[in-house]
Amino acid sequence: MPAKKCIIEVAKDGPLLVKNISNLKNSKEETIVAKDVMALCRCGASSNKPFCDGTHGKVGFSGKLEKYRSKDKRNKFKGDKVTILDNSGVCAHAGYCDGNLPKVFWTFENEKRIPHPDNASKGEIIKTIKKCPSGALSYKLNGEVYDEIKREPSIFVSKNGPLYIAGYPELKDEIGSKPDSREHYTLCRCGGSKNKPFCDGTHRYIKFKDDEN
Template sequence: MSDKPKIQVIKKGPYVVQNIPSVKDSEDNPIERDNPSLCRCGASKSKPFCDGTHASIDFDDTTSDNGPTKEFEGKDITIIDNQKICCHAGYCVKGAEKAFFTFDGDKRISHPDKETKEKIIETIRKCPSGSLAYKLNGELSDKYFDKAEVQILKDGPILVRGGTTLKNDEGREPIAKDHYVLCRCGASKNKPFCDGKHKDIKFNDDE
């Protein structure tokens, strides 16, 4: 059996975390269980763990595609954006507001020449979802973490870092394989990835 870090997405069921040494709950406490099963339907009474409720509520894990990835080329840096997997953490608009974003309808547009290259890089590296990445001299930069780790975010998604493989029947892969966020409220339209719907439905860990 491979000892590489991975997360198995069970069809209409939980996430099974395997071979990841650092798994922490929303209070930043280590989860001591081996290969924990984490709820993704949002209805477990034992969050963040699965308690089997997905079966009784007939959890629907229907998904859609990731949508198009867009590139915004500037003089010193190219910004890569996949809006559909944005988890709305807000680091981009707070960190480099002149570069992120203006809107054409519901489509967001980045402006790489309106902030310094250094500020844009610093901001993109804080993006937990992998929705944003960047290119320098035509080369993609999207790998920032050496250690595999999982962090449950309070009333929010599951943050995954460090090159953890995602296994699922649909063959869905994160755009940035080094870091991504997984839905655990059950409401994302882009499962298994978070799309920010936890904020819309006011997902609560304690309910």
């Protein structure tokens, strides 16, 4: 029998309805018991994180996109050997890029962050980009875009941060949101992102806490 399709449905002003994803872990690398269908919190206020407990209805959570969000657009930064594709609109601020390769990803021109693909080897850049959980970073070689990694479907509950989604789960919502990479993306669970359902790094600024996971 074919494997059941892995789907994440974004309920309007409510939780993420996850279907057929059994690999669910937290930042402590603990396996969380998953069900065939489960509701994961995205308002940030559940007392049973990462699961929804209905609190979104009490706190008046809204899942709408906000006007003043970062532009959701892939920008190209061409180097001699590799082109970096960078979409800051879906960046989860996980820090793998500027933390591992600041000479490429933490460089500025006129106070604007501009990646410099010639400041490191092609191999170093590709290795760093593959660590990006949000899909904000990808790369192009010889005209072909590389933005996917073949993995089993999984959800990782990051420490005080978003849900890391991997393995091609299909994302469904009423506005047709599309992740930059179909294979991996990050979904907001603090309730504060201006680019819902995706994480935009707001959890860092509102000091979102989830001590259990």
